[in-house]
Amino acid sequence: MANPRQFERRRFLGGAGACLTLPLMESLATVAHSAEAATPQVPLRAAFLAVPDGVNMARWRPAGDGLAYQLNHTFEPLTPLKSKFQVFSGFAHRNANALGDGGGDHARANAVFLTGARPLKTAGANFCNGISVDQLAAQQVGHLTRIPSLQLGSEAGRATGDCDSGYSCAYQLNLSWASPTMPLAPEPNPRAVFESLFGSGPPDARRRNLRVRQQQRLSVLDFIAEDTRLMSRRLGGNDRHKLDEYLTSVRSIERQIERSEQFSLPQTKMSPPEGIPKDHQTHIRQMFDLLALAFQTDSTRLATFPLAREGSDRNFPELGIQEGHHTLSHHQGNEETLEKIAKIDHFYMEQLAYFLQRLDAMEEADGSSVLDHSMIVYGCAISDGHAHTHNDLPIVLAGGGGGTLSPGRHVDVGDDVPMTNLYLSLLDRLGVQAERLGDSTGRLTDV
Amino acid sequence: MRNPLIPRCFASLAVLAVLQVNAHSTESPSFEIDVQPLLKKLCYDCHGNGSSEGGLDFDAHASVKELVANKKLWGKVWENVLTETMPPADMTQPSRGERNALSRWIASEVFDLNPAAPDPGRVTIRRLNREEYRYSVCDLLGVDFPVYDHFPVDDTGYGFDTVGDVLTIPPPLMEKYFVAAQRIADRLASPPPKIDLPIYEAIFFSGAPPSDRGAQLDYARQILARLAGRAFRRPADEAVVEKLLALVTRALDEDRVSFEQAISRALVGVLVSPRFLYRAEVQPEPNNPDRVYPLDEYALAARLSYFLWSSIPDPQLFDLASQGRLRAELPLQVERMLADPKSDRFVANFVGQWLHTREVEGVHKSGELQKPLSHLRPSMRRETEMMFAHVMRGDRDLIELVAADYTFLDQRLAEYYGVPGILGNKMRFVTLPADSPRGGVLTHGSILLVTSGPDRTSPVKRGRFILDNILGTPSPPAPPEVPALEESLVGATRTLSRREQLERHREDPECASCHDRMDPLGLGLENFDAIGRWRETRAGEPIDSRGKLVSGEEFSGIRQLRQILGNKRRLFYRCLTRKIMIYAIGRGIEYTDTPVIEDIVEATIDGNGRFSTMLLGIVQSAQFQSRRGNGPVAAQE
Numbered sequence A: 001m002a003n004p005r006q007f008e009r010r011r012f013l014g015g016a017g018a019c020l021t022l023p024l025m026e027s028l029a030t031v032a033h034s035a036e037a038a039t040p041q042v043p044l045r046a047a048f049l050a051v052p053d054g055v056n057m058a059r060w061r062p063a064g065d066g067l068a069y070q071l072n073h074t075f076e077p078l079t080p081l082k083s084k085f086q087v088f089s090g091f092a093h094r095n096a097n098a099l100g101d102g103g104g105d106h107a108r109a110n111a112v113f114l115t116g117a118r119p120l121k122t123a124g125a126n127f128c129n130g131i132s133v134d135q136l137a138a139q140q141v142g143h144l145t146r147i148p149s150l151q152l153g154s155e156a157g158r159a160t161g162d163c164d165s166g167y168s169c170a171y172q173l174n175l176s177w178a179s180p181t182m183p184l185a186p187e188p189n190p191r192a193v194f195e196s197l198f199g200s201g202p203p204d205a206r207r208r209n210l211r212v213r214q215q216q217r218l219s220v221l222d223f224i225a226e227d228t229r230l231m232s233r234r235l236g237g238n239d240r241h242k243l244d245e246y247l248t249s250v251r252s253i254e255r256q257i258e259r260s261e262q263f264s265l266p267q268t269k270m271s272p273p274e275g276i277p278k279d280h281q282t283h284i285r286q287m288f289d290l291l292a293l294a295f296q297t298d299s300t301r302l303a304t305f306p307l308a309r310e311g312s313d314r315n316f317p318e319l320g321i322q323e324g325h326h327t328l329s330h331h332q333g334n335e336e337t338l339e340k341i342a343k344i345d346h347f348y349m350e351q352l353a354y355f356l357q358r359l360d361a362m363e364e365a366d367g368s369s370v371l372d373h374s375m376i377v378y379g380c381a382i383s384d385g386h387a388h389t390h391n392d393l394p395i396v397l398a399g400g401g402g403g404t405l406s407p408g409r410h411v412d413v414g415d416d417v418p419m420t421n422l423y424l425s426l427l428d429r430l431g432v433q434a435e436r437l438g439d440s441t442g443r444l445t446d447v
Numbered sequence B: 001m002r003n004p005l006i007p008r009c010f011a012s013l014a015v016l017a018v019l020q021v022n023a024h025s026t027e028s029p030s031f032e033i034d035v036q037p038l039l040k041k042l043c044y045d046c047h048g049n050g051s052s053e054g055g056l057d058f059d060a061h062a063s064v065k066e067l068v069a070n071k072k073l074w075g076k077v078w079e080n081v082l083t084e085t086m087p088p089a090d091m092t093q094p095s096r097g098e099r100n101a102l103s104r105w106i107a108s109e110v111f112d113l114n115p116a117a118p119d120p121g122r123v124t125i126r127r128l129n130r131e132e133y134r135y136s137v138c139d140l141l142g143v144d145f146p147v148y149d150h151f152p153v154d155d156t157g158y159g160f161d162t163v164g165d166v167l168t169i170p171p172p173l174m175e176k177y178f179v180a181a182q183r184i185a186d187r188l189a190s191p192p193p194k195i196d197l198p199i200y201e202a203i204f205f206s207g208a209p210p211s212d213r214g215a216q217l218d219y220a221r222q223i224l225a226r227l228a229g230r231a232f233r234r235p236a237d238e239a240v241v242e243k244l245l246a247l248v249t250r251a252l253d254e255d256r257v258s259f260e261q262a263i264s265r266a267l268v269g270v271l272v273s274p275r276f277l278y279r280a281e282v283q284p285e286p287n288n289p290d291r292v293y294p295l296d297e298y299a300l301a302a303r304l305s306y307f308l309w310s311s312i313p314d315p316q317l318f319d320l321a322s323q324g325r326l327r328a329e330l331p332l333q334v335e336r337m338l339a340d341p342k343s344d345r346f347v348a349n350f351v352g353q354w355l356h357t358r359e360v361e362g363v364h365k366s367g368e369l370q371k372p373l374s375h376l377r378p379s380m381r382r383e384t385e386m387m388f389a390h391v392m393r394g395d396r397d398l399i400e401l402v403a404a405d406y407t408f409l410d411q412r413l414a415e416y417y418g419v420p421g422i423l424g425n426k427m428r429f430v431t432l433p434a435d436s437p438r439g440g441v442l443t444h445g446s447i448l449l450v451t452s453g454p455d456r457t458s459p460v461k462r463g464r465f466i467l468d469n470i471l472g473t474p475s476p477p478a479p480p481e482v483p484a485l486e487e488s489l490v491g492a493t494r495t496l497s498r499r500e501q502l503e504r505h506r507e508d509p510e511c512a513s514c515h516d517r518m519d520p521l522g523l524g525l526e527n528f529d530a531i532g533r534w535r536e537t538r539a540g541e542p543i544d545s546r547g548k549l550v551s552g553e554e555f556s557g558i559r560q561l562r563q564i565l566g567n568k569r570r571l572f573y574r575c576l577t578r579k580i581m582i583y584a585i586g587r588g589i590e591y592t593d594t595p596v597i598e599d600i601v602e603a604t605i606d607g608n609g610r611f612s613t614m615l616l617g618i619v620q621s622a623q624f625q626s627r628r629g630n631g632p633v634a635a636q637e
Helices: A003-014 A022-028 A031-037 A073-084 A105-113 A133-144 A169-173 A190-198 A203-232 A237-262 A280-296 A325-329 A335-361 A419-430 B005-024 B031-042 B064-069 B071-082 B096-110 B130-141 B171-188 B197-203 B213-232 B238-253 B259-272 B297-309 B315-322 B330-339 B341-354 B367-373 B377-393 B411-417 B445-450 B459-471 B498-506 B509-523 B557-566 B569-585 B591-606 B611-619
Strands: A045-050 A085-092 A176-179 A182-184 A302-306 A374-379 A395-398 A410-418 B292-294 B406-409 B428-431 B546-548 B554-556 B626-628
Touching: A045 A105, A045 A133, A045 A280, A073 A085, A073 A335, A073 A395, A085 A419, A105 A169, A133 A176, A133 A302, A133 A419, A190 A280, A203 A237, A203 B171, A203 B238, A203 B259, A237 B171, A280 A302, A280 A335, A325 A335, A335 A374, A335 A395, A374 A419, A395 A419, A410 A419, B031 B064, B031 B096, B064 B071, B071 B096, B071 B591, B096 B591, B130 B171, B130 B197, B130 B213, B130 B297, B130 B341, B171 B197, B171 B259, B197 B259, B213 B238, B213 B259, B238 B259, B297 B315, B297 B330, B297 B341, B297 B569, B315 B330, B330 B341, B330 B377, B330 B611, B341 B377, B341 B569, B377 B406, B377 B411, B377 B445, B406 B411, B411 B445, B459 B498, B459 B509, B459 B557, B459 B569, B498 B509, B509 B546, B554 B557, B569 B591, B569 B611, B591 B611
Parallel strands: A045 A302, A045 A374, A085 A410
Antiparallel strands: A085 A395, A176 A182, A374 A395, B292 B626, B406 B428, B546 B554
């Protein structure tokens, strides 16, 4: 059934040029059949959450291995959920290192966190990263839900001017990459997320509104698809590639309409959020509320969410911290500064705890919780913010993975194990076929 | 307001033309006769005769041919010669003529650039950014769609959100374009009490539709051709109009909707069409990288209007393009466009990114520093924007942006700056008192705010800002494994004064090569705190704002520093030319652009720094006016 589209998409990818990696092509060839076979009774979800600027490892690193381990100070908010997550030590993102490209660790850290790829150093022209784990999954199993994947954000504004040391801001600000050249911007407006989940207008009119909207869209889709082809003929290679991207996105709208015949719009008692909250914690929690609802209603099974952008220099007056996070992260070993970093780490951990508790309170038909059927990755591609180290990363994997994960442990995976090896193992569980992702060297077996 | 731009513009253009001829009329220079003696005189002390500072040794090459072929080396030499970074201030300095000779030789002999046939570079088809979407919809339909709530911030390249390479349309954005288009189109089809008059009148240009079916379709066809032409920025092909009409007739026949609703269906089609969302420029042989064609007049009109208005061409530009007269009337049109209030969009969007004033309202400040700022941030942003607009519309010397003795204030900001006698909340032109340290954008609250951390100033950040955005001599990024200098000091050495902290690091030669360039500039601004207030002391210690620039000048305090920077006209004009070009053309600057930029800089200097000279230089350049084929494989640039 998916053959013509598959062809379209491959044609589009074929135009993407030299930065396109082979694994993507291979994985795309297996789109249709793998997904259906893997559909479990209770759906399995995955979310990838990033925190910026590294952590205070001395306050993060757990004591002991396996089940009999002790949580460190930063994990205090997660204590009640100790049996529901595991802590990993030893993962690395080697492509976040300079490797001859000089400065720009924050841009690279963000770009590689979910891709493991080598971001080409450029401020614009020929920019190129890799596909991200969530999008690789969305391309194969995204059609099983009404919304293939969500990209959430917590910052309305952005830095202007140049981003980190000669890298285009696209690298530093987007976690999700649908292709090496197509980053997906995080959505910072909770209202927009709400409307994509539950529709717009008064509650009793939302389904009808959506239906009417989609009918109108259908009539326009043919017009623009045809018109794009006419337009494309007169353009050069690079421009055509951009139009191919456009056409791919138009097709995704078409598929979404097809899917909506299969999935009805869920209803909710939650009232639509007003807009973007001013307070950071309120903002993050509103997004987590929406994400939890999205998982509960099976509107989507895949999401990414940077709790702040990599390199964030946000200060935390509510914690008594006036200095910016990034400024602090270059702590030079100063105890007082490291304490402040630990406080910020603790703050973000509280937000994670809030989210996990919400998921854990949501009951599935079989009596288990949504958290039991989730795989929530939380962490950063920088461990020590001062030296910008990209190994021994601070990583948490929460949730039971539908009984396929072994939470409640601290696992030391060894030295410099690619983070992407973990992702491949998670992709297996999602029913996604992938041989490689970025710098992966295999699968993580003990997870 | 009568703007005396025109006669001046012609004058400056004449200068430009003469310059180009002069600059390139000489025989092609030779390495042995024209270049090697210069290198020996100016460079060999450190980069020859066995010395190889910074890893550069001119005579370490086996042959002249090999040396000349080393493009990477010459690219760096070229930049250092033009930005006057080399030779160092304490060495013999070349004359202007010697710098130019070296530059010309590098352009023609190393990079094989032919001034008679400049390479306009490769520009990727450009998606409208959210500002451009907003204003295009506004000018097309009279609807101010709330883009900031609806669209995510655009990705940027080379510091600007006009760079086509990084402006993508992933599926979630396409979804948003549909939602936006439908919400806009809804306004057209609202029943009478809720009707949106501006959009109704924009579309139904000759009033309510006739009742006769045949006449209705004729009207629809006219409406659609007109709408699509304006939205797509060139006359719509008949085939496109017929396809849009088919949307209308289907809605009328199958869905039995009203005429207005049927037209609104086609309006959605227009607003999600790639012809609207992307600015495509059609050229013959689009895949032949060796062929350069002038833009057709419609594409030129669009480049111009998106450059100066962030929007679609107005009817006058469109008509001139349709008559093929736009290129000939360019100076007149540029003058008209700048006088139009729509050019405020250029000011907000260009200055907002060039000088980072877009960040002013959002940048984080610590608790105790937030209170004095409450309600001040918008005035601070406006101050910088109005300053630029003043220079732009008054066709003044651009160096005033750095060295002015005036600014724009309302009562609140005036009190904040300690300028007496300004009452009320209207921002206005203010001549600064002689004893005020303010004047020039570097003393604006806006820039002082965004170049500081939440709770403290950052001399390094401020210094880098000046290098990047005023002098155009960016320092290379810190070497890997070396933490950004000032950041590495937080905490550990808090008891040291800021100056001591920085000096300690400049003792390390690896750090010093860059920080000698950044830090003195930033330290010169230390009398302004993290929210731009004047201060005499920091942590109880008097502030020492003396410094010596790497270019040799010594100064004490912001007034002298401003004076020094105000004398660096060539560097500032070059920096600004490059920034405006990136914004206008939508790509990064390449070495192929250097000769054209140097000509514009030269003309701007001769034209006493007038904005119109620089602007027309850019608008008249091959870079702005023509396209090269991009070829299936992107050229190595």
